[in-house]
Amino acid sequence: MTFAPFLALDGLVKHFGATKALDGADLAIEAGSVHALVGENGAGKSTLIKTLSGLYQPDAGTIRLDGAPVTIDGPRAAEAMGLRFIHQELNLVPHFDAVGNAWIGRRHPRRGPFIDGRAMRAKVAEVAARIAPDLPLDRPAARLTPGQRQMAEIVRALMEPARLVVMDEPTSSLSEGEAERLHAVVRQLAAEGCAVLFISHRLDEVLDLCGRYTVLRNGRTVGAGAIAEIDRAGLVARMSGQGTLGTGSGEPSLPLRERVGERGTTSVSPVESFASPAFPHPNPPHKGEGASGQKPVLAADLAFGPAGSRIAMQLRPGEIVGLYGLVGAGRSSLLRTLWGATPGRGLIAIDGQVPGHGPAGRIARGMAYVPEDRRREGLALALSIEDNLALAHLADFRARRSLPLPSKAKIRAFAKRTGDRLRLVAAGPDSSPATLSGGNQQKLLFGRWLGRPIRVLLVDEPTRGVDVGAKGEIHAEMRRIASDGAAVLMATSDIEELAALSTRVLVLHAGRLVAELDGASLTRAAVVAAAFGHAPDEPRPPSELSA
Amino acid sequence: SHAADVAVLTPYQSSVATNQMITVFQDKAKAAGWNATVVDTRGDMGQLASRIEDVVNAKVAAIVLVSVDPTQIQDQVSAAAAAGIPVVTIDGGKAPGVALNVTSDNFELGTKLSDFLFEKLGGKGNIVKFFHSAHPGVHQRELALDAALKKNPDIKVIAEHYVVVPGPIDDVRKATENLLKSQGDQIDAVWAAWDEPAIGAQLAIEADKPDAKIIIAGIDGNPQAIELIKACSHIKGTVSQDFDAMAGLAAEGLAGILAGKTPEKAEIYAPAKLITPETLGVTCP
């Protein structure tokens, strides 16, 4: 079979001020194929698809559709060409429900001159039944979890037949079963002749789902071909510039971190955690001591989130406890309640002491929290990157202990250190976090808490949208924090991550603790089965349940 | 030579009476060959102070203040005088630094209005009062009413309403509609501190209780009010201040001052006259 693309992007260039987001990117997509676009954080993937969607105009390069050059001067034009987009940063209208959101920008069904609410809902329900049967259609997007919002976006993109659906990290907040349901939909789309451009940092998923791949690095296409001809290590090597292509030359040097240059040599992560993701994976407590028999760092017995959810648990020093569940199971609600950000009834103790009111009280006791939704709960876009980093413990950066005057030099030094540790790629510490790529924003959120004594770390999807290299760094940081005697509670939808880090896994289903797995009982199948609400001894694969 | 610049400043240009004085003064100024510019500060005294400072800086030939008590901005008036710029006030007040004040006596206006109304009522009845004490001149009329009420114990104020400016007519119209609902049967007369509230009250009564015997009177001789008096509406009188005469006297006085003469009197009172259907030569049923 010959490679016959219907859509081709040649030599796209896009600059933001001094930053070259795209620097000669090529991409060619065959009809009906599932095409992977991979690259490190900040490689230019999102910029590439925003250019394709008509949001950005390229500074140079051509886009050809069916062989003829086209200009895409706005989202409408892209839509008219049969291109659909699910952007990385979710873009729903907060007070519209999934139905209202799905219809924005489309011709609404009408009765007379007025829109027909019932027909609107029926159509959306039909699409949702296939992809996301559990999605609450009548709840405003503001009150959906990120996972549910992700599904609402997917539903919206699939409302009408298309030639190409572009998905920018659609699975980053979906858990195993839901991701598989999405994979099934993607395969079906492809079978129906609609191409899918799939962006993901979950490489196993990429290898499993896609037929072809394109690798972006520093805004340039550094490799493309058939998935069948490459393996995970090959992809990683191309993304990081190690191997065949070597380290790129003439890259812009960046104040926060010398961009990518040395990445090939030092980093690309403890690959072992990805190489053998299979359970059972008895991660020992990171302090190297027996987990039991020690005084818990965190003890909680709480009602949290939606009515009826309750949990009693203890975290011991050196433990990384994974928290797993389906979208909407209540993981985030639990973490927020532990953090004191939403009211909950019950008891919580850190090192045997009841912490003060709200997040400030938890911080005083050495607790730290990385929220799940970086745009809404994490970043103050009006502040610079370094101010965002310093925000959680401003008092640590005083020039003089007794005066509440932050020292710019100290903040900058902290930003530099943290940026180096997490490979933050940015135009500079002064720029807005809005100019960061998705993965780099995530690193910023995590980086806030580095360099502080931590007793309990609560993390919610800590590596959502983070590339494999930096994921390794963040994992290493979490291990280090645990081995310093702290406890880590990690909510994640990424089962690889769960496997790589957890000493123990708590599984929530509909707001209740349905399984606590460790040692021999900790298997992938058990975790997934429990998440779907089955007893761990009767595991059923999620694909059976999706019908 | 260069025409004399005369700065006319007021906080209330859009009030009917003030507007009329300014218009007449402008005509006289044109005839006298002066170059008059009008500055209005929309009720803002702080702004007025600043604008006086500006025209002093611009070294105008004279300053005319309309409808403002100069003691509210005494420093700026004194500064103007110190800079050798004569200050003339129309409908203002006496104050250090004011070369000439042409005015009508607000207390007297209030007394005339009250007496007229009380006489119409035969010394006995219930009135509604529409007032706006923030304006010192208008406040004087209120004080006159208080004095008159002392002398007429059988007249009672059964409701009073602080008129909202801007938009006094609509405000009073609404207030009157509401008062008609609650005590429409008891109201015998409306005392309006100036004509715009009187017009508002008339609109409400005409719409909601056209047969009521309520009589309305105000102050200013506002042309719309005069037309309503002519049309035999509920408005039965307005105390007219002869603004044309005031503006004319001020222009004359200023001409003298600019020619280097000192006015004979620092304060000139323009006569006030009562306008009623009778004086307008109409007979109402």
Added chain:
Amino acid sequence: MILFRRYGTLFALALIVLVFAVASPQAFGTVSNLVNITQQMSLLAIVAIGATLVMVLGEFDLSVSAVVSFAGISAAALFAAGVPIAIVMLAVLAASLAMGAVSGFLVARYRVPSFIATLAFGTVIGGLTFWISNGATLFSGIPAVFRDLGRGTILGVPVPTLWLAGVAVVFWLLLDKTEFGRRLYAIGGNREAARLVGLPVRRDMVVAFALCAALAGLAGLLLTARLGSAHPTGGGGYLLQAYAAVFLGMTAFREGEPSVPGTLVGAAIIAVVSNGLTILGVPSFLQDLLTGAIILAAVLVRNVAREER
């Protein structure tokens, strides 16, 4: 408490009416007074419905009061010049619409914050109005037929109330039942998302501002008809009250979004309070105190009820 939580200020309105009706059954609680209130609120509500449109976009139009005054004065000036009624009305409405379109264009195209754009443009309009009127109140030559558009009753319903009813129905349908309305909510809810799906953001914003100004122009015409005179700052009182009505209404229904029914409730609260307090003979200063306090209570009550849940 559940009622407060669900219906917020709608419930507060009912409560306020009830309290006044008990305090003054003879004067306040009569049908004729309640009908009268609908008339007293009508101009404010029309302006506020216009403001609702731009508030749905998450923007402000601070030029509404200037447009009300402008419309009144320019109508009176045209009448004085002998122009026929229909032409006067069309010309004034068209001019108001155009003014709103200019504001909307500045906001949508050049991303000037609407607060400053409309404030500055409102000052320009105010200057125009003073120019036309020379600062004077205009009252001559306003035809009686025109005046009847703002006074009197038809089948017992005051004419201004009928205007309000018409405007309310049309704009409620427009906002709630048409694609245009949905687009406005989408733009206001997430401008970025609206842009991403290719909504005609700029055009819709211009239209919303233009409609807002046109309604202010209509209110100005009706005000002049009602009073038989036009005052160059006659619309001054509407600005803050209109937005108070919209904000009050935002706590009445939906998820805190501006809506036409909500704005009606808000305008009704303002009108009822002012009517009731005057009827009860409460002195001016206390009226201010109580009006402020009642409005605060009306918005607080829902939020407090929500907290306690």
Added chain:
Amino acid sequence: MILFRRYGTLFALALIVLVFAVASPQAFGTVSNLVNITQQMSLLAIVAIGATLVMVLGEFDLSVSAVVSFAGISAAALFAAGVPIAIVMLAVLAASLAMGAVSGFLVARYRVPSFIATLAFGTVIGGLTFWISNGATLFSGIPAVFRDLGRGTILGVPVPTLWLAGVAVVFWLLLDKTEFGRRLYAIGGNREAARLVGLPVRRDMVVAFALCAALAGLAGLLLTARLGSAHPTGGGGYLLQAYAAVFLGMTAFREGEPSVPGTLVGAAIIAVVSNGLTILGVPSFLQDLLTGAIILAAVLVRNVAREER
């Protein structure tokens, strides 16, 4: 064009001053007039700096004008009652501060939209002011020593200018150089994020509103000192102008964030335009037209320049 893009309205200010200075070198362009402008802008700028604090939070305080009037009237009333100067000033500032704290509390604790909360609370304050003054302008008993706090010069610099300079420096330091200031920007940028990193969001908001009202109170005191009289609606003119100054200032420095230097530029533009047009003898209505147009041009110029990039 680059200058416009980088410094926006700051550059516009320079241009406006230049144009006036050329048009009227004798009167406008003199040192004494320019010094005088700094005095004329001082009260507005003090109110606007207060408004800047709440705008940093992304909120409005519409009660500032009511607080200005309240402070002036209550000071005059206390003086009339023979209370000593120092006590009057402290009492008035404390009362203003407390009023701001109440608004802030309503907004921060009960999430009442600040627009409606401060509008309603401002109405309450207005009622209080009328109660105290009985609606009248108060003149008598204002001591000359107190008056000197708002007039005259020290070493050639007008006293109000000195007040402004002090306020501007203190609040610039507060917003730009302290943890409190950073926290305000963070809360304004993303309130939820600020809460989740443990910032004392409610307390900071209450403090910001309280400081805003305290500055309005200070302006009210200075206004009474300057005029030697207190007017129950004397602060009315400050509301929209103060926010105009803040919004103008937002285009002057930083990326569209309110800031003290920006607000100073904004207030200066407003003051210079008024002063210059009066000195040139431009009639009122044209002043309005031109003021509006100049403000629009000042904000537009930067946005247009950015577009063209």
